[in-house]
């Protein structure tokens with residue numbers, strides 16, 4: 001005799017149509033199994049989940065609402081950070097390149113006039129990052145750049161410390177970096193002040209820096 | 210859990226709650242609060258994605274019981290079920306932008322809840338239900354004895370369910386208590402209809418054995 005397949009067995013247990021099944025009428029073994037499974041299923045259905053205290057649901061909702069508010073704040077902060085990065089990243093690279101170039105320019109043997117800086121930067125670009133890794137923190141280049149721009153340079157210099165040199169040298173490569181450096185050197189005092197303002201806003205740094 | 214979800218307003222799904230198009234947000238924010246109850250789940254999700262966080266509160270109110278029940282069936286005690294229910298909704302909120310509306314909100318919440326439960330519990334070491342959580346009748350209540358026996362029997366069944374292997378347990382809970390079709394269970398568990406039937410079959414057999422071995 002061919003007994004019930006698993007699917008037939010399940011269908012009979014769940015449907016309650018066992019009485020009308022021809023095989024079950026003839027097969028005591030399958031009949032007993034189906035009846036036992038139906039009894040188990042009945043016991044399962046009767047076993048309810050204990051009802052929590054009536055206050056529980058409101059407390060649960062309040063906890064979820066608080067968690068949702070926190071998650072939304074985090075998401076907003078993250079998206080704000082992400083929105084700022086595309087603007088900040090190129091500026092940051094430019095700033096770091098600039099500060100490194102200034103450091104190069106002020107290092108031993110750098111004696112040319114201010115107007116020769118773009119050429120010096122182009123010449124030193126390939127070694128700038130490696131140099132920065134060995135050199136002491138660059139000082140303020142106030143003597144060569146001029147008193148009016150001092151605050152701006154101080155800020156740019158300070159910000160340069162926030163960026164990883166290895167990442168920077170990878171990002172800048174060797175020859176392409178010169179263009180960016182030269183571009184910044186060619187900013188006039190007003191443009192540099194504007195750049196500093198932008199950086200202050202993006203990094204949340206106060207005017208005291 | 211209701212199966213609402215036939216109307217879909219808006220075809221765009223912004224990347225994250227609160228990050229949608231500004232005009233869309235303003236238009237959605239104009240929907241009065243009292244109308245939230247009349248909206249279907251999909252519309253609430255859209256509102257939520259448009260920055261109306263209270264729409265999510267309404268989703269919670271609609272589904273919290275069902276999610277809690279599934280979690281309790283799974284872990285067998287109130288404290289864990291409560292934590293898992295909270296985690297389910299928080300995870301759902303954080304992943305709201307990934308809800309594409311192919312399944313109902315209910316099925317989607319089940320899926321999150323069951324996954325959390327599967328991660329949480331160990332099939333080998335089920336946590337016993339504390340006696341104080343059982344629904345005990347007051348001693349003076351008529352028919353108190355039969356209700357006590359019923360409560361004891363229910364606790365025994367829940368304890369036996371908690372001893373089933375995880376996938377069998379999940380299948381059994383969704384099939385017997387939430388009455389989901391096999392296809393839907395397969396979707397929730399990320400398995401096949403054949404696997405769901407096999408797990409349900411073995412769950413019933415194992416449960417019979419566990420309950421027989423537990424007879425006082």
Ligand SMILES: [Zn+2]
Pocket residue numbers: 002003004023027029030031
């Ligand atoms: Zn048979």
